[in-house]
Amino acid sequence: MGTKFGKGCHLHLIDGSAFIFRAYHALPPLTRKSDGLPIGAVSGFCNMLQRYVEGNSGPDAPTHLAVIFDKGSHTFRNDMYDLYKANREAMPEDLRPQIPLTREATRAFNIACEEMEGYEADDIIATLCCQARDAGGRVTIVSSDKDLMQLVGDGIVMFDAMKNKVIDREGVEEKFGVGPERVVDVQALAGDSVDNVPGAPGIGIKTAALLINEFGSLEELLDRAEEIKQPKRRQTLIEKRDQIELSKKLVQLDCATPLEFTLDDLEIREPEPEVLLGFLAKMEFRTLTKRIADALDAPAPVIEDKAPAAAAAPESAPEEDVPFDADSYTCVSDPAVLEQWIATARAQGYVAVDTETTALDEMVADLVGVSLATAAGKACYIPVGHTSGDGDLFGGSEKAVGQMDFDTCLKLLKPLLEDPSVLKIFQNAKYDMKIFQNYGITVQGIDDTMLMSYALYSGLHGHGMDALSERYLGHNPIPIKELIGSGKSMITFDKVEVEKAVRYAAEDADITLRLWQKFKPQLPVSKVTRVYEGLERPLVPVLAQMERHGVLVDRDTLSRMSNAFAQKMAQLEEEIHELAGEKFNVGSPKQLGEIMFDKLGYAGGTKGKTGAYATGADILEDLSTEHELPGRVLDWRQVSKLKSTYTDALQDHINRDTGRVHTSYVQCGAATGRLSSTDPNLQNIPIRTEEGRRIREAFIAPEGKVLVALDYSQIELRILAHVAGIESLKQAFREGQDIHAATASEMFGVPLDEMTSEVRRQAKAINFGVIYGISGFGLARNLRIPRAEAQGFIDRYFERFPGIKDYMDATVKFAQSNLFVETLFGRKIHTPEIAAKGPRAGFAKRAAINAPIQGTAADIIRRAMIRMPEAIADLPAKMLLQVHDELLFEVDENAADQLIQTAKSVMEGAAMPVIQLDVPLIVDAGRGNSWAEAH
Incomplete structure (x- = not known):
C-alpha cells in the first residue's frame, strides 16, 4: 500500500x-x-474494462479506482416509498446469470x-466522493447517470x-x-418516471429549473408557493408538498453510507496475469485473452473447443452488410411503382410486410398504410389513410x-397477399392478417419472425420487434413516441405526416426482413423447425379466426352481477x-394490520420495512x-x-358492432408454450x-345455438405418468x-371401496402439487396440516412412485447441463436461471x-386446434375460445352431438402420430346456453 489518500x-x-x-444491449x-x-x-463488460484501463495512463491517470455495483433491488428508499422503482422492467432472463460473473471479472x-446491501451504487459513489473531496483529492465518476450530477x-x-465527454459544472447546468x-x-x-419518483404533477425539468432559479431553493419555493401566479401550478405545489418533499429525499444521495472499506483500499493495483488470463480462458474469450496476454507480455492459455458437435453454437445466416438508412426508404404513391415492387416480390418468392393502423384493436382499427421490404435496406411505405388538418365542422378530415x-x-x-407461393414475412403476423381480413383479403403463405424467435x-x-432488432441486428428502431407522442397529447397514426411515417413504417418492414434472414437458417441448426412449422406457424390463422369470431356476452347479466357483488361487498364490510x-x-x-395485530391482538404479526404489518x-x-375476521x-x-x-371491466370490452368480446391471444407469452390472452384476459x-364460476354465466350462445365446452381430463397427470414411467398410475388411467x-x-x-373424501382430497x-414442485411448507398450507405431516406425505409419495423422483432428478440434471428442457414434441424451453443460488435456485x-x-x-x-377447422368445416360450428386445457365452441343446437363427437376425436388423438402416449387422453364435454352451463 502506498501513501495515504490525500492531496494529489x-x-x-x-x-x-x-x-x-451498455454491454448487454449493445x-x-x-x-x-x-x-x-x-x-x-x-464479454462486453471485460472489453470495456480493458479499454478503460488502456486509455487511462499518463500524468492525469487515476491513483485509486473502484467499480461500484448495486447489491439488490431493495434499499432504504423502498422503506420510505414502497413504489420506488416499481416501474422498472424485470431483468432479462439471460442477463441474470451474468451479473455475478461481472463481479468476478472486476476482481480478475x-x-x-x-x-452494499440496502444502499444503491449511487450512495456508495456519493460517500466516496465526499470522503475524497474532504481529503483534498480529485474524483472522476465514470458514468452519464443524471442522478450523480448533484x-x-x-x-x-x-x-x-x-x-468520451467530461461533464463538469457547465455540463450539469446545460x-x-x-x-x-x-x-x-x-x-x-x-420527478422521474424511470425510478417512479412522483415529483410535482405537470412540472417538467425546464419549469422546475425556472422556479428554483427564481426562488433560490425548493424549501423557499414551497414556503412561498402562494406567490405563484399560475393557479394550477400554485395549487399543485401547495397540495403536493408532502409528495415533493418525499421526492427530494428519494433523489438526494446519501453521503454518509456506512462503508466497510476505506479510500486507501482502492489504490490502483496491477492485474495478476495468471488470475486475469485464467478467468478470460474460463469464459472462453479467445480474442480478448490473446489481446490481454500480449499487453501483459504473458503466455496466452490454450482454450479448448469443448462443445460437442450437437451443442455447438448455431451459426447464423451471413449478414448483409447494409447499414440502416431511414432516408433511403421510398414513399410509393404511384400504382405503376407499386406494381414494380410486387413484381420483385413475385420474382424472388418472398417479401416482408407490415401495416400501420389507427388502433391496436384489430376489430376497430383502420388501415393507414402498408410497408414492403424486398432486401436489407430496400423498403417502401404506401400511405393510403393519412389525413391533414383538424377536420371540418362535421368531424371530417382532408386526405393528406x-x-x-x-x-x-x-x-x-x-x-x-393471397398467393401462397409467395412468402409474406411478418413480425406478429396475426395482427396484420386480421387487418387485411377486415378488407376482404385472406393472407396466405406466411412466416413470422416473432414466432421464430419464440x-x-x-x-x-x-x-x-424493437427488442429483437437491438439484440440481433444491433439497431435501435425509431421510437413510435417520436411520431404519435404519449399521454393526453397522443395522436393516431393517420395524423402523422406522410414524410415522417415513411421513415418509421418502412424501417419496420426492413427490420422484419433482416430478422427473418437471421432466424430462418437457425431453425434447423437449433432443431426447432418442427416446433415452428408444426406448432407455431399453422396456429396463426386459427387464432386469428377465433379472435374475429369472438364470444357473445350479455351486458345485462354482467351489470346485475356487478350490483350483486357490490351488495355482497357491503354486507361483508358490515360483518368485518x-x-x-x-x-x-x-x-x-x-x-387492516393495525386492527388485527394492534387492536385485536392476533399472534404472528410481522412488520415490513415500511412499518406496516404484512396482510x-x-x-x-x-x-x-x-379467527373469523381474516376469512371475511x-x-x-x-x-x-x-x-x-x-363484471365491470368486461362491459368495456363488448364490441359495439358485434355485441361480442374479442380477446387477443398471445402465442409467445409463456415460455412453456401455453397461450395467454389479453384485452380482456379470459384465461x-x-x-x-361459486362467485368465480358465475362470471361464465354472462358468456352466452345466440338464439338457436348452444355453447359446447370440451376439456382434457387431468392431462398433465397423464403426461407425468407417461414420461416418468409410473406403471401403477398408467394402469389406473387405462382402467x-x-x-x-x-x-x-x-x-x-x-x-x-373404503376411500373417504378427506383422504382423496x-x-x-x-x-x-408434485407437478408444480410443491414443498412440504406449501402442501401444509394447502391442506391446513402440520408441515412435518405434509413433508411425510411427499416423502411417502416418492417412495410409492419412485419414477417421479427419478424423472425430476434427471430433468434438473439435463437442464443444468444444457440450460434448456424439452417437451415431447421438441419445444425447447431455456432455463438460464438453473445455475442460480439461493431461493431462485429452488x-x-x-x-x-x-x-x-x-x-x-x-x-x-395446439395440435388439436390446428386440426380443428378442417375437421368441423362441414358443421355449423365455430371454435371461440381456448382456456388452457379447454376449448369452447358455438354450434347450432341440432348439430351439438356431431360437434362433440368430432371435436373429442380430434382432441383425444392430437398427440398422434408423433407421440404414442402410454395412457389414453380423455376429453369431457358439456353443452348449455351459457359457458357456465357448458363447463
Whole structure:
C-alpha cells in the first residue's frame, strides 16, 4: 500500500451497472460453447474494462479506482416509498446469470469491486466522493447517470465513456438549468418516471429549473408557493408538498453510507496475469485473452473447443452488410411503382410486410398504410389513410397529399397477399392478417419472425420487434413516441405526416426482413423447425379466426352481477366492521394490520420495512383457522377483484358492432408454450369458487345455438405418468379409475371401496402439487396440516412412485447441463436461471421440472386446434375460445352431438402420430346456453 489518500490523489469510480447494461444491449447474445451459458454481457463488460484501463495512463491517470455495483433491488428508499422503482422492467432472463460473473471479472482485473446491501451504487459513489473531496483529492465518476450530477463540483467531475465527454459544472447546468447544488431540487419537482419518483404533477425539468432559479431553493419555493401566479401550478405545489418533499429525499444521495472499506483500499493495483488470463480462458474469450496476454507480455492459455458437435453454437445466416438508412426508404404513391415492387416480390418468392393502423384493436382499427421490404435496406411505405388538418365542422378530415388511392392499393396487393407461393414475412403476423381480413383479403403463405424467435429462444428474452432488432441486428428502431407522442397529447397514426411515417413504417418492414434472414437458417441448426412449422406457424390463422369470431356476452347479466357483488361487498364490510369493533377501510392493508395485530391482538404479526404489518393472502389464510375476521377479508377481496376485473371491466370490452368480446391471444407469452390472452384476459377467470364460476354465466350462445365446452381430463397427470414411467398410475388411467382415489389407495393403503373424501382430497393436493414442485411448507398450507405431516406425505409419495423422483432428478440434471428442457414434441424451453443460488435456485428447478409436462400439454392442445377447422368445416360450428386445457365452441343446437363427437376425436388423438402416449387422453364435454352451463 502506498501513501495515504490525500492531496494529489485522483479517484476514479466506475458505475458498474451502466457498463453491464451498455454491454448487454449493445452486443448480440453470446453463449459459452462448452455449456451454453450466456456470456455476451460479460464479454462486453471485460472489453470495456480493458479499454478503460488502456486509455487511462499518463500524468492525469487515476491513483485509486473502484467499480461500484448495486447489491439488490431493495434499499432504504423502498422503506420510505414502497413504489420506488416499481416501474422498472424485470431483468432479462439471460442477463441474470451474468451479473455475478461481472463481479468476478472486476476482481480478475485486480480492480476493487464494491457493493452494499440496502444502499444503491449511487450512495456508495456519493460517500466516496465526499470522503475524497474532504481529503483534498480529485474524483472522476465514470458514468452519464443524471442522478450523480448533484455531486459535480469542487474537484469532482463525471466522464461519459460512451461519448468520451467530461461533464463538469457547465455540463450539469446545460442538462438541468441549475448548478449541481440545486439538481436535487429540480429532480424533486420534475420527478422521474424511470425510478417512479412522483415529483410535482405537470412540472417538467425546464419549469422546475425556472422556479428554483427564481426562488433560490425548493424549501423557499414551497414556503412561498402562494406567490405563484399560475393557479394550477400554485395549487399543485401547495397540495403536493408532502409528495415533493418525499421526492427530494428519494433523489438526494446519501453521503454518509456506512462503508466497510476505506479510500486507501482502492489504490490502483496491477492485474495478476495468471488470475486475469485464467478467468478470460474460463469464459472462453479467445480474442480478448490473446489481446490481454500480449499487453501483459504473458503466455496466452490454450482454450479448448469443448462443445460437442450437437451443442455447438448455431451459426447464423451471413449478414448483409447494409447499414440502416431511414432516408433511403421510398414513399410509393404511384400504382405503376407499386406494381414494380410486387413484381420483385413475385420474382424472388418472398417479401416482408407490415401495416400501420389507427388502433391496436384489430376489430376497430383502420388501415393507414402498408410497408414492403424486398432486401436489407430496400423498403417502401404506401400511405393510403393519412389525413391533414383538424377536420371540418362535421368531424371530417382532408386526405393528406402524396398518397395512393385506398382501393387501388388493396386491389394491387390482394393477389400477392393471397398467393401462397409467395412468402409474406411478418413480425406478429396475426395482427396484420386480421387487418387485411377486415378488407376482404385472406393472407396466405406466411412466416413470422416473432414466432421464430419464440421457437429459438423461449425463456431467454421477449420477442417484440424493437427488442429483437437491438439484440440481433444491433439497431435501435425509431421510437413510435417520436411520431404519435404519449399521454393526453397522443395522436393516431393517420395524423402523422406522410414524410415522417415513411421513415418509421418502412424501417419496420426492413427490420422484419433482416430478422427473418437471421432466424430462418437457425431453425434447423437449433432443431426447432418442427416446433415452428408444426406448432407455431399453422396456429396463426386459427387464432386469428377465433379472435374475429369472438364470444357473445350479455351486458345485462354482467351489470346485475356487478350490483350483486357490490351488495355482497357491503354486507361483508358490515360483518368485518362488527368483528373489528369499529369502521375502517377494508381495502387498506395498513389499517387492516393495525386492527388485527394492534387492536385485536392476533399472534404472528410481522412488520415490513415500511412499518406496516404484512396482510397478504397467505397470512390471512393462516389466521382464518383461528379467527373469523381474516376469512371475511379474504372473501371481500375475492368479490372485489371479481367486480373490478371482470363484471365491470368486461362491459368495456363488448364490441359495439358485434355485441361480442374479442380477446387477443398471445402465442409467445409463456415460455412453456401455453397461450395467454389479453384485452380482456379470459384465461384467469376463477372457477374454483361459486362467485368465480358465475362470471361464465354472462358468456352466452345466440338464439338457436348452444355453447359446447370440451376439456382434457387431468392431462398433465397423464403426461407425468407417461414420461416418468409410473406403471401403477398408467394402469389406473387405462382402467378409467378415479386417479386421486387410486393414488390415495397406493399411498395410504386404503382400499378403494373404503376411500373417504378427506383422504382423496389429500391425494389430489399431492398429485397436482408434485407437478408444480410443491414443498412440504406449501402442501401444509394447502391442506391446513402440520408441515412435518405434509413433508411425510411427499416423502411417502416418492417412495410409492419412485419414477417421479427419478424423472425430476434427471430433468434438473439435463437442464443444468444444457440450460434448456424439452417437451415431447421438441419445444425447447431455456432455463438460464438453473445455475442460480439461493431461493431462485429452488424456483428454477421447479420450473424446469414442470415445463416439459405443462409444455407437452400445451403442444397437444395446439395440435388439436390446428386440426380443428378442417375437421368441423362441414358443421355449423365455430371454435371461440381456448382456456388452457379447454376449448369452447358455438354450434347450432341440432348439430351439438356431431360437434362433440368430432371435436373429442380430434382432441383425444392430437398427440398422434408423433407421440404414442402410454395412457389414453380423455376429453369431457358439456353443452348449455351459457359457458357456465357448458363447463
